[in-house]
Amino acid sequence: MPELPEVESLRQLLEASLIGRIFVTASVREPRLRRNLPPDFPAMIAGRKIERLERRAKYLIFVLSGNYRMLVHLGMSGSLSHRQGVADAGPFNPRHDHVRLDLDDGSVLVYNDPRRFGLMELYPDADFARAIELKDLGPEPFDGFTADGLWLATRGRTTAIKNLLMDQRVVAGVGNIYASEILFRARVRPTRRAGKVTRSEVERIAAITPEVLREAIGSNGTTFRSYRDSNGEPGRYATQLRVYDRAGKPCLICGELIRMVVVGQRSSFYCRRCQK
DNA sequence: AAACATTCCTGCACGC
DNA sequence: TGCGTGCAGGAATGTT
16 A cells, blocks of 8 residues: 555554553454564563654554564555444454454554555564664655765666665655656656766755655545555545556646556656656 | 555676 | 676565
8 A cells, every 4th residue: 555655644643543552452363464473463562552653664663662663564455544442443354454453442453454565563672773674774755865865876777767766775665656756746757767867857856755745645645546544534645646547648737648657567657748 | 357555585697 | 706786577465
């Protein structure tokens, strides 16, 4: 499901209702996620209070009492829903509700992920700093991502600029949908060799990246197919997408028909007149 | 029925 | 040769 805007929207929503809550019990119906959930997962999380909810790239971080953290990634198809009261916690989807976390106020947090590309992991704080999931991540788009950094990352590179924008070591949180959106607004074709992108284009990309993500967060993200927030509401940004999934439709700027091209095995969309 | 909001791993080519 | 890096492709998986 999620790129940065969807995860951040989820974080904000969950934060409102989850801070101060305590995990009472946990049940694991299907431990086989990207990595297997360990058998002691329920025992390790029980009794811990949620002190803060943070986000890094596309990861959600539950800061727990007793110096523990829970890292959650939603992969392609994951979702977290927070349901008030056990009574309306069901009916659970028997196949894809993999983890159920019961809280001290009777509410329930459910992790659902059909394709199971996602991740849930508990770390003692001491190990968290070195968590392999986080250690190679680049700067956050709103904090530390600069034109200079992107310029350096592109020099001498022959891969397409869109691949680089989706490389989590270059900037953390941009995925397939927003990469197309960002490059459309920066007027750079997704297929351009990264090393051939000019300094002024790099500056446009670096400036527009946080703008697009910020706007998407403001709309609670994009619901293209299945993403729902923790209340089951779809994101509203889908109606504001300018090129993604618009192949064959007129460019909103010039009317030229939007093209679809595969870059790095992912569908990419662009306007051949507006984007060089 | 091909395509998919992600990440990780492999193998090959190239340069030192 | 051996090692490091960049890049492309594939795999994990269930739905629509």
